[in-house]
Amino acid sequence: MSTKLKRPPPQCDCRIHVRHRRIETVKEHGERKELVALIDELLNDLEKTEEELDHDEAILKGTWPNAVEILERALEKAKAKR
Numbered sequence: 001m002s003t004k005l006k007r008p009p010p011q012c013d014c015r016i017h018v019r020h021r022r023i024e025t026v027k028e029h030g031e032r033k034e035l036v037a038l039i040d041e042l043l044n045d046l047e048k049t050e051e052e053l054d055h056d057e058a059i060l061k062g063t064w065p066n067a068v069e070i071l072e073r074a075l076e077k078a079k080a081k082r
Contacts, residue, residue, distance in 0.1 A: 011017070026034050058064040059071065 023038065026038050030038070055064070059067045062068070064070070
């Protein structure tokens with residue numbers, strides 16, 4: 001038996017918390033059209049995030065075409081901030 005705690009919606013206006021409140025509202029009161037729109041939005045964001053992660057992973061693995069140059073520039077910037 002799962003005992004899932006229901007957390008109150010966060011009060012700040014950051015993107016994650018605004019979306020969290022929207023999800024909770026749609027879950028409780030939403031119509032099918034709102035649920036479909038929310039699912040589409042979440043899937044689009046998931047695809048973008050996965051694409052960015054794949055890109056970053058390829059750079060860190062050195063398999064991206066100009067990974068060395070990207071990493072060298074990032075290292076230079078990091079050293080300059082010290």
